[in-house]
Amino acid sequence: MALHQAAIALIVMVTALVVADAAAAAKPLPVTFVFGDSLTDVGNNNHLQYSLAKSNYPWYGVDYENGQPTGRFSNGRTIGDIVSAKLGIPSPPPYLSVSMNDDAILKGINYASGGAGILNETGFYFIEKLSFYDQIACFENTKAAITRKIGKKASEKLCNDALYFIGLGSNDYVNNYLQPFLADAQEYSHDDFLDLVISTLDGQLRRLYGLGARKMVFHGLGPLGCIPSQRVKSKSGRCMERVNQWVLQFNSRVQKLLLRLNSKLRAAQLTFADSYPIVLDLIENPKAYGFKISNTSCCNVDTSLGGLCLPNSKLCKNRKDYVFWDAFHPSDAANAVIADRLFSDSHIHQAPSPAHAPTPAHAHAPSPSPSPSH
Ligand SMILES: *[C@@H]1O[C@H](CO)[C@@H](O)[C@H](O)[C@H]1NC(C)=O
Numbered sequence: 418m419a420l421h422q423a424a425i426a427l428i429v430m431v432t433a434l435v436v437a438d439a440a441a442a443a444k445p446l447p448v449t450f451v452f453g454d455s456l457t458d459v460g461n462n463n464h465l466q467y468s469l470a471k472s473n474y475p476w477y478g479v480d481y482e483n484g485q486p487t488g489r490f491s492n493g494r495t496i497g498d499i500v501s502a503k504l505g506i507p508s509p510p511p512y513l514s515v516s517m518n519d520d521a522i523l524k525g526i527n528y529a530s531g532g533a534g535i536l537n538e539t540g541f542y543f544i545e546k547l548s549f550y551d552q553i554a555c556f557e558n559t560k561a562a563i564t565r566k567i568g569k570k571a572s573e574k575l576c577n578d579a580l581y582f583i584g585l586g587s588n589d590y591v592n593n594y595l596q597p598f599l600a601d602a603q604e605y606s607h608d609d610f611l612d613l614v615i616s617t618l619d620g621q622l623r624r625l626y627g628l629g630a631r632k633m634v635f636h637g638l639g640p641l642g643c644i645p646s647q648r649v650k651s652k653s654g655r656c657m658e659r660v661n662q663w664v665l666q667f668n669s670r671v672q673k674l675l676l677r678l679n680s681k682l683r684a685a686q687l688t689f690a691d692s693y694p695i696v697l698d699l700i701e702n703p704k705a706y707g708f709k710i711s712n713t714s715c716c717n718v719d720t721s722l723g724g725l726c727l728p729n730s731k732l733c734k735n736r737k738d739y740v741f742w743d744a745f746h747p748s749d750a751a752n753a754v755i756a757d758r759l760f761s762d763s764h765i766h767q768a769p770s771p772a773h774a775p776t777p778a779h780a781h782a783p784s785p786s787p788s789p790s791h
């Protein structure tokens with residue numbers, strides 16, 4: 418469930434817009450639609466009765482408001498939460514918590530679901546989740562409801578003007594291709610697997626475009642080979658270099674796909690946010706960012722049982738010393754550092770310029786996003 422991806426992209430774009438707006442005039446705040454996995458899930462899976470990809474129990478949320486679990490896969494806030502608060506913008510609510518009669522749907526929705534991937538079969542052992550296909554179907558449903566409220570023309574405009582943050586792919590590795598007992602791992606070479614994932618994503622992004630999405634930000638994967646659940650697979654606790662190489666290939670293929678779509682789809686403005694180098698830096702140099710440990714998680718998880726932080730798990734003494742909260746997800750403190758870095762870096766103040774309309778914009782955002790899954 419790759420959280421960060423979308424979260425970072427969101428911050429970058431929202432920041433850029435807000436800065437641009439402040440300079441220009443007080444325009445209405447952007448409407449945002451978020452598609453993703455556990456890195457951006459803010460509670461959808463709580464509503465899926467049989468889902469095993471859940472985090473609505475202690476110690477999740479121990480550092481969140483009131484110390485309560487919310488369905489976020491973190492001890493506290495997601496990066497999106499932190500930046501939204503700085504900007505005075507509420508995080509969009511989980512799709513499954515909102516009635517389609519509610520005017521809230523006009524302000525943006527979060528469809529992210531822990532365990533989700535680009536491929537339908539990814540994470541199948543979580544029983545229930547919203548795959549990217551499902552999330553797009555939910556958006557279609559939302560759009561129909563918006564149209565019933567404000568009419569076809571206004572609905573089309575709302576969807577054309579909105580921002581779409583998409584962060585998926587981590588689970589296609591962590592909860593699919595990297596599981597040797599699953600069919601995809603047995604049947605495909607990595608090149609063939611990547612072809613399948615990219616052609617599937619191609620169709621999904623075109624479908625979103627067909628539903629009115631124009632400004633889409635795809636957040637690339639972080640160094641998955643360095644998350645605690647992967648490190649334990651090497652005897653010495655090192656990063657799995659082969660996994661990182663695969664992730665780099667995935668990121669590169671996605672960038673090429675986005676460029677192709679921008680040239681083929683007249684009004685598309687797809688951008689790629691590259692978090693890989695910055696997350697790797699945070700993991701390799703934790704002390705430079707105020708952390709002590711980046712090679713294992715604060716919550717003493719059992720990676721043979723999935724790697725989530727279960728209620729009977731033992732926590733570390735100081736949660737702020739750890740980059741990772743569980744075997745997949747960064748800690749609240751790591752998310753805070755990441756969000757602060759995004760804010761202080763001048764790159765984020767560059768809004769993608771509408772002047773370069775058919776823009777193959779690269780979000781050169783300093784987007785540090787750890788890139789876990791679930
Ligand atoms: C994925 O699932 C959706 C329905 O949930 C289905 O329409 C689609 O054809 C599936 N795609 C593949 C490649 O099986």
Ligand SMILES: *[C@@H]1O[C@H](CO)[C@@H](O)[C@H](O)[C@H]1NC(C)=O
Binds near residue numbers: 654655
């Ligand atoms: C993490 O790194 C420290 C020192 O660099 C080492 O002592 C420790 O064994 C490592 N932990 C794991 C789980 O690899």
